[in-house]
Amino acid sequence: GARFDTAGRIPPIRDAVGVVGFHGNDVDISLSSGTVFMPSGRVVAASNGTLTVKAANRPPVIGALDIDVAGDASAVAELASYEPINAMRHVGLLPEDLSGSVTGHVKADIPLQSGVDTARLDWLVSLDYTGLSLAKPFEGQAVTNADGSITVDPQKA
Numbered sequence: 001g002a003r004f005d006t007a008g009r010i011p012p013i014r015d016a017v018g019v020v021g022f023h024g025n026d027v028d029i030s031l032s033s034g035t036v037f038m039p040s041g042r043v044v045a046a047s048n049g050t051l052t053v054k055a056a057n058r059p060p061v062i063g064a065l066d067i068d069v070a071g072d073a074s075a076v077a078e079l080a081s082y083e084p085i086n087a088m089r090h091v092g093l094l095p096e097d098l099s100g101s102v103t104g105h106v107k108a109d110i111p112l113q114s115g116v117d118t119a120r121l122d123w124l125v126s127l128d129y130t131g132l133s134l135a136k137p138f139e140g141q142a143v144t145n146a147d148g149s150i151t152v153d154p155q156k157a
Contacts, residue, residue, distance in 0.1 A: 042075035073098040084118035100132035
């Protein structure tokens, strides 16, 4: 498989299987499957993804990412903690505070060059979780072996 890197801190997708298409200054990447290896050693499976870049010849170069993810709750939380998403910043929990299984979908504008103001980028994370447990109370509530879903966007993070 191939390796796909973006600008910034988001870990690369490795062992990627997909297709890259060039249409003038536009780039369309479709990902059948791949694996995101976090610096911590945690792993997230990525599938059914697309990254679309329009007018790649004109800065700022930003790709529209649309991808399914699956993995341990701590791994998905770690991935969601990177800019431009940084969905964990207001939650007060660290990835190691979560356990359980997560599947979901991520849509995000991803900068493909440095110097892009990530606060202005749009994103949406929709996750389903099973067996979710938190190592410490969240908003005064203990969470153990929970099943459910959550949707987070920049206005709700």
